[in-house]
Each structure stands twice: as structure tokens, then as C-alpha cells.
Amino acid sequence: MTEDPFVVHRSLLFTVAYEMLGSAADAEDVLQESWLRWADVDRSQVRDPRAYLVRTVTRQALNRLRTMSRSREEYVGEWLPEPLLTSPDVAEDVELAESVSIAMLTVLETLGPTERAVFVLREVFEMPYGEIAEAVGKSAAAVRQIARRAREHVAARRPRVQVSRSEQQAVVERFLAALRTGQLQELLDVMAPDVVLIADGGGFAAAAPTPIHGAELVAKMLARPDRVVSAVWLNGAPAGRIEIDGRLAAVGLVVENGKVTRIHAMANPRKLTRLDEPAELAR
Secondary structure, X not given: OOOOHHHHOHHHHHHHHHHHHOOHXXXXXXXXXXXXXXXXXXXXXXXXXXXXXXHHHXXXXXXXXXXXXXXXXOOOOOOOOOOOEOOHHHHHOHHHHHHOOHHHHHHHOOOOHHHHHHHHHHHHOOOOHHHHHHHHOOOHHHHHHHHHHHHHHHHHHOOOOOOOHHHHHHHHHHHHHHHHHOOHHHHHHHEEEEEEEEEEOOOOOOOOOOXXXXXXXXXXHHOOOOOEEEEEEEOOEEEEEEEEOOEEEEEEEEEEOOEEEEEEEEOOHHHOOXXXXXXXXXX
């Protein structure tokens, strides 16, 4: 017996849903809904199971995105994506690693649902415009226009400088070492003067309600020695796992020109359930 196509492509389908939603929990729900639909399909009528399943997951994710818009508006404080523990191997696929990075998912959050779906399917998974059109319920010509606008939108907001994996890792290690000691000057040395800290507590954990700008303010907030800091790989990039008085947080960093320019601190406990077992991602 051949393995079910849904099982074969599950990692891909999860990755599509996660990139569209920024939430592993919601992505799993979308996969469950898509599986129920797949179970009722006459497989003999499906010419390309992979494309069919991606379309199904895209439609379900779009439905969920549209219903989630109100809850996102009512979210307490800053909203950041749910971090995923990943193996270092994910970073070997540079495009996949960038597409699932905390920084990119935060940028994708500024797109509308259809724009986000089109961008993810075209730029990350390289789907033909015709297949994307079928998935989002638009004409191929409209999808081309949406894709162009989405690319411009993302390009204007993504990190300006691409850094090598080795440089990223070296700077992250310096930052985590400074966090362990809690030394103010060590933190100031590794951060850009205009660094920005964005923290997501979701109303369930202490977190700054708005972004904090500037190295001195950020360093003063972070300079405390009573924490356990470990290096992990999150969303395809080196990152940090922090424990303070039994409370957990995950920290993702944007590095430019040898300095940390943006810090994403995820402290909402409801978003920290995927830090023990690496997620299986695929393109």
C-alpha cells in the first residue's frame, strides 16, 4: 500500500499553514480541517495530490485568517508569531529559513489575508500563478498584481542587510553571553544604538505594551543576572531560550552590520509550547 499523500506532504502543508497564520496551534487546526475534507475526496479524481492539498490548506488558512482578524485587533500588547524549535538543518535552505523567521512572519502580519497567501505560495513555494488563483479564488491576472504589491510591501519592511549564518550565530552568541552576565556595557556593545525591543506577553506574562527604542533603554531593561539563558534554534535561526523565576521566554534577533538591531521577545506562555521538539518544516 502506498502512503497517503496527506501524510507524505504533511510537513509541507504545516509549513504553508504556519507561514500564513504565524501560529503553530492554528496551523495544526487547519491541517485537521483539511484532513477531514481530504478524507471525503474521491482520490481517483485528483490528478496532483500535492497541489490539491496545498490548495485545500490555503483555503482553510484564509478562512481562519479572516476570522482571526478581530482577535488580533483585541490582542493585549504587541503581537508576535508563535516560535518554533527547529533543527540547524532548516538553515541550510536559506529561503525556507528566511520565510519562517520571526522577523519575516512579523512583516507578513502587515499584509492582508489574500496578499499573505499569494506571497507565501508564490515567493516561498514557487507555485504557478494559475494554481494560486484557484486556491485564493482570484483570476491569474489579479494574482500577478497582488503578488507584485505584496513583494514591494515586504521588501520595504524586511531587514535591509542580509547576513551570513556564521555572522548571525556569532552576534547571537555574544548577545546571549551578555544576557547571562547581566552586564550593561556588554549588552550595549552588541546592540545597535537604534535597537528596538518588541515583547509579546499577550496579557499572560509581563511585557512592555509597546516597542522600546534605543540601546540604553533596552539594555537597562535586559541587564539583570537572575536568569537561565540557553542557545537554541528558533524558526531556522540561532536564538535564545530564557527562564526567569520559572517563567519561560524565547528571544529572536535581527542582526545587521555585526549588531543586534531588533529583539523579538515572546513571553506569552500560550505561544511557548513548541520549544521542546523540533518542528518538521518543508518546501
